[in-house]
Amino acid sequence: MFLIPKTTLVKDAMSKDFIMVYEEDKLKLCLEEMLKNNLTDIFVIDENKNIRGLLTLTDIAKIKIKKLNEYLPIKNFMSKEIVTVTKDISLLECRNIMIKNKIARLPVVENRSLIGVIRVEQLRDYFYMKMEELGGKLNHIINHIYEAVCVVDKEGIVVIWNKNSEKLYKVLAKDIIGKKLKDFFPKAILLKVLETRMGVADVYHCPPRKDTDVVVSAHPIFIDGEFVGAVSTDRDITQVKKLSYQLEKANSTLKFLENEVKKFSSSNFGNIIGKSQKLIKTIETARQVAKTNASILILGESGTGKEVFARAIHDYSQREGLFVPVNCSAIPSELFESEFFGYEAGAFTGASKKGKIGIFELANNGTVFLDEIADLPMHMQAKLLRVLQEKEIRRVGGEKTININVRIISATNKNLKKMSEEETFREDLYYRLNVVELSLPPLRERDGDIVLLIHNFLKEMCEQNNKKIPQIEREVIDILQNYEWRGNIRELKNTIEHLVVLSKDDTITKELVPNYIMEKVNKKIKKEEYPMDLNKAVLKVEIDTIKRALKISGGNKAKAAKLLNIPRSTLYYKMDLYKI
Structure with a gap:
């Protein structure tokens, strides 16, 4: 992966800028060579060019302090206990060897001959360069994470603030990095995590803006057991919430439509x-x-x-x-x-x-x-x-x-x-x-519509009950037309369903009509029939009229008398006469 540094071998990074002298060369000459080449070390070899020792500026400083004879051979002053490496090991291994032996350079040898050198300055520059390269890559990745990422140190100072943090909270990285988070967001969840050193996950946070919805996860950072800071990822769920709402609305609409379809197929x-x-x-x-x-x-x-x-x-x-x-x-x-x-x-x-x-x-x-x-x-x-x-x-x-x-x-x-x-x-x-x-007019005031509705409901109920459409006797239609239908269309529909499910031999007869309808219709017919005897007919009209007036007046005899345009005493007389 591009984030993982490639393993760099000694042969690819070693310096070939070094000085080699023979064991019998005078110390003064060696010092002059080091100064001339601006190097801090010099390597001593024998006549076969095998490395025999090492002399550094630190060693020379000690020689100067002791005021030793500079015209003596260098072999009298060199360090003979040297640690060498081969060209095929990694720089990371070199670093570990240097730390373990507390040395600042490693001669690179091949067949006991010096071919290069790894100095601490090279390692430092190499790792700094890799850190800078890695930091750039990490910064690029962090800026392309969908969530808003914020990292603070243990003092609450912002050290990382990615592009999506800028976008979500409208604060630029250059304005917040290096400053305390609480100065910008005093109620930030990350501050609580910093205080309690306990993480939280997927917590709905009061939106920084009215048009946003945010879910926050935040955790403390421990390195080798030491608390060093905290990190949070803030996810803008505004679009997710909108999509969820649209899905919820679509589901509700679908459920509603399903119910409506059921209604259309059953009662409407x-x-x-x-x-x-x-x-x-x-x-x-x-x-x-x-x-x-x-x-x-x-x-x-x-x-x-x-x-x-x-x-x-x-x-x-x-x-x-x-x-x-x-x-x-x-x-x-x-x-x-x-x-x-x-x-x-x-x-x-x-x-x-x-x-x-x-x-x-x-x-x-x-x-x-x-x-x-x-x-x-x-x-x-x-x-x-x-x-x-x-x-x-x-x-x-x-x-x-x-x-x-x-x-x-x-x-x-x-x-x-x-x-x-x-x-x-x-x-x-x-x-x-x-x-x-x-x-809407009541059914009893819709002249001619009852027959249309009867045939419509007849067809509908037969389809629902898987029955053949029966014949309906003319007398039944006349009865239904004479009924007052206080329950209007709903009552008529229920009556037709009653007739359909009870019908036999593909015919709806008078006997199938509910009793309460027959009673009402018979009473109406009887009420409308007058005897041929004029005196009896007048008597019937008078009785019916008095009863009607009493019904309209709610039993108030004074009002009934006024409606009938007769004295109250006359009303009392007639009520007593007709046993009303």
Whole structure:
């Protein structure tokens, strides 16, 4: 690898700049040669050029101090105990030999003849050069590590600050290296590690900037048991968190769509069926406002198909996002905020470790359908109003605001205007939701639509129950048309399913019609039949009219008399006469 220094052999690094003298040469001559060549050592050889000894400047200094005779042969002064090496060992081995023997040079010999020398200066220069080269390589590697790397000494002074540290924390290396880390980041996790000398791993750190998320790992540095500093790697997980959020949103969307597909395949037919004038007029209004951003309030009795209508508006609007239906009466009060706005990881006890996106985020660029809006708690009404005004939300436990683009369609079977007047529903929210109001007619007021719906549900239920579509007797259709359908379309659909699963011989007969429907229809028919005797007919009308007035007045006889336009005494008389 390029980081590991190549093994350098003596033969590639030894100096050939050396002086050789014979044993009989005079010391004075040897001194002159050393000075002339500016060397600190001289090697003594015999007549066969085999190395016999060594003389250094240190030895000469001792000679001068003792004032010895310089005209004597050098063999009288040389060191005879010399350590030699061969040309094929490494410089690292030379270093170890020098340290062990406390010497500053090593003669290199081959066949006992001197061919070179390794001096301590060469080793020092060589290792300094390698250290500098290695340092450059390490610096290059550290600067290309994805994490932000910071190293401090035991005093907390920064010694390493890589490029990604500059990028993440917006502090240049030249401004922080050599200075105390706490002067720049007084709450840095690395300072705690420096103090406790205990490492930490993958700790979420308060972001240095609002738009970043950082995870830190930091550890103390010990060399040969001695504490020398600490190192930290700070990983910017902003993109990872964004990708995680997108994946979470995609998973939530997928799960939602799976549920929606199940709905379409089981209970929702997805189309509005009917041709009555009241329905057609409502559809025309809905089509006109569908492609706008206006909030829509759908009013209608239970079972009139408010969600189906809302979904049709969303589909016609061609909004890119999802249609997300919410039953406001089915969400526990304490969960409203987390369901609508989502929550961050660990926002409250029992919260998912990954957090959760809320209804408004899920429906971004789409439609939120708030069914049973009248049941929305007061504290949530205020927060919903703020979302509609500001077009932004904040997750529970979160700090960041999230911009949203959501169309609101709400629905109720209650008198929302009256509730706002009675201050049980916020008036300002009512007007925000009721930019356009659509009133769905009850099934009993949709002339001709019952037969269309009967045949549609008949086909749908047969497909679901793997049955052949049966014939339906005309009398059964007449009975169903005469029934008032207080439960509207939902009740009709359930009734058709009842008839389909109980039908035999591919025919739906009168006997299969539920008893409660037969009783209501018979009572209605009986009520509408008058005897041919005029006196009896008048009597029946009078009795029915009095009963109707009492029902409208809630049993208040004074109000009933006023409705009937007769004195109260006359009403009492007739009630007693007819045993009402």
